[in-house]
Amino acid sequence: RKEVEQDPGPFNVPEGATVAFNCTYSNSASQSFFWYRQDCRKEPKLLMSVYSSGNEDGRFTAQLNRASQYISLLIRDSKLSDSATYLCVVNLQTGANNLFFGTGTRLTVIP
Amino acid sequence: DTEVTQTPKHLVMGMTNKKSLKCEQHMGHRAMYWYKQKAKKPPELMFVYSYEKLSINESVPSRFSPECPNSSLLNLHLHALQPEDSALYLCASRPGVGNTIYFGEGSWLTVV
Numbered sequence: 001r002k003e004v005e006q007d008p009g010p011f012n013v014p015e016g017a018t019v020a021f022n023c024t025y026s027n028s029a030s031q032s033f034f035w036y037r038q039d040c041r042k043e044p045k046l047l048m049s050v051y052s053s054g055n056e057d058g059r060f061t062a063q064l065n066r067a068s069q070y071i072s073l074l075i076r077d078s079k080l081s082d083s084a085t086y087l088c089v090v091n092l093q094t095g096a097n098n099l100f101f102g103t104g105t106r107l108t109v110i111p
Numbered sequence: 112d113t114e115v116t117q118t119p120k121h122l123v124m125g126m127t128n129k130k131s132l133k134c135e136q137h138m139g140h141r142a143m144y145w146y147k148q149k150a151k152k153p154p155e156l157m158f159v160y161s162y163e164k165l166s167i168n169e170s171v172p173s174r175f176s177p178e179c180p181n182s183s184l185l186n187l188h189l190h191a192l193q194p195e196d197s198a199l200y201l202c203a204s205r206p207g208v209g210n211t212i213y214f215g216e217g218s219w220l221t222v223v
Contacts, residue, residue, distance in 0.1 A: 049211065
């Protein structure tokens with residue numbers, strides 16, 4: 001079983017739509033969680049960390065459900081510039097190789 | 112401001128060439144990473160350096176040879192690569208094992 005599972009999409013949504021991505025993780029010892037955004041032919045960039053109480057940054061909301069072992073990312077009022085691949089990243093509590101990446105979810109926002 | 116810089120941005124090399132990818136960060140991060148990324152796949156871990164010592168080698172072929180000359184620099188030496196090694200090579204760093212990881216812009220490698 002993979003450490004992190006993520007729906008690869010693609011998600012094609014119209015401008016202004018709300019879209020949500022989920023990511024599940026298998027190890028209950030996972031400590032910290034992140035969403036990264038990767039544009040085509042660019043490096044992954046941190047979008048936001050995910051906190052236990054949930055957190056919001058403008059149109060983006062991240063949630064963590066430890067009981068069900070999943071994290072989510074909600075994008076409201078989608079913009080064309082939101083088109084990218086969104087990677088969830090899970091950090092285990094221990095171990096030198098303790099970062100695990102989801103496969104990424106491809107989002108295309110359509111005019 | 113977080114910054115990991117990688118050179119070169121693009122590299123084309125023949126299968127008999129020897130070349131190197133370079134990475135630099137001046138954020139005082141003690142963990143540095145090399146990842147390989149193929150199209151439509153997530154980054155795949157190759158090597159981890161922690162406090163300038165190699166702590167992880169994810170069964171990477173010996174034609175890839177990492178080097179960490181000091182706490183700010185990380186190199187990846189390439190020799191006798193295969194066409195299937197063509198990919199985006201990402202360097203990354205982070206302050207510690209629980210923290211956010213920051214990626215460089217990557218080096219696009221094409222092996223011909």
